Amino acid sequence: xxxxxxxxxxxxxxxxxxxxxxxxxxxxxxxxxxxxxxxxxxxxxxxxxxxxxxxxxxxxxxxxxxxxxxxxxxxxxxxxxxxxxxxxxxxxxxxxxxxxxxxxxxxxxxxxxxxxxxxxxxxxxxxxxxxxxxxxxxxxxxxxxxxxxxxxxxxxxxxxxxxxxxxxxxxxxxxxxxxxxxxxxxxxxxxxxxxxxxxxxxxxxxxxxxxxxx
Ligand code: TZP
Ligand code: MG
Numbered sequence: 001x002x003x004x005x006x007x008x009x010x011x012x013x014x015x016x017x018x019x020x021x022x023x024x025x026x027x028x029x030x031x032x033x034x035x036x037x038x039x040x041x042x043x044x045x046x047x048x049x050x051x052x053x054x055x056x057x058x059x060x061x062x063x064x065x066x067x068x069x070x071x072x073x074x075x076x077x078x079x080x081x082x083x084x085x086x087x088x089x090x091x092x093x094x095x096x097x098x099x100x101x102x103x104x105x106x107x108x109x110x111x112x113x114x115x116x117x118x119x120x121x122x123x124x125x126x127x128x129x130x131x132x133x134x135x136x137x138x139x140x141x142x143x144x145x146x147x148x149x150x151x152x153x154x155x156x157x158x159x160x161x162x163x164x165x166x167x168x169x170x171x172x173x174x175x176x177x178x179x180x181x182x183x184x185x186x187x188x189x190x191x192x193x194x195x196x197x198x199x200x201x202x203x204x205x206x207x208x209x210x211x212x213x214x
Pocket of ligand 1: 133134137138139140141144168169170171188189190191192
């Protein structure tokens with residue numbers, strides 16, 4: 001499968017995003033059809049050290065069972081230690097060149113971009129995919145930049161050519177289809193799945209929205 005297809009319904013989550021047990025939420029989301037997962041353990045009450053590593057390993061095993069790639073946010077050492085399938089880095093994290101040097105050859109390396117320039121640079125630097133946003137207002141990331149809107153997303157699509165692109169920030173069932181229309185290959189969400197009453201149906205409904213192309 002190509003990375004573009006893995007981006008269709010991309011769940012990002014850490015233990016503090018969940019109302020219920022994060023392993024339960026992840027398993028429900030996997031059963032509901034998510035196509036990629038990123039372990040993003042940060043912020044208030046986030047696990048560290050051995051606890052973080054243990055949760056990462058458990059999540060990786062779950063993802064394996066569903067044949068869904070497991071990525072780690074920011075923490076390149078952890079990604080290598082637990083045998084992740086890839087890493088996602090932001091603009092303030094380790095540069096892609098250095099990440100590539102340290103990681104296995106086939107590692108998926110995703111990069112965040114909050115504007116056109118960052119997206120173009122990430123594409124030229126060889127990112128496997130770009131995570132662009134926030135597209136809409138989000139309550140999940142407190143230091144998120146100003147939303148780029150569907151117009152900003154469409155402009156990024158135009159300027160990065162064929163580089164796989166996933167949208168992030170404030171994406172829910174009601175706006176997921178518009179995001180795909182604007183040129184994203186997929187949607188990435190935190191709260192729309194991890195904060196929902198039923199992660200399985202939330203994942204299914206989001207996936208359905210990504211397939212409504214004319
Ligand atoms: N980066 C840009 S917005 C965001 C991240 C990690 C948070 C997305 O969370 P939600 O709940 O899907 O809006
Ligand atoms: Mg980061």
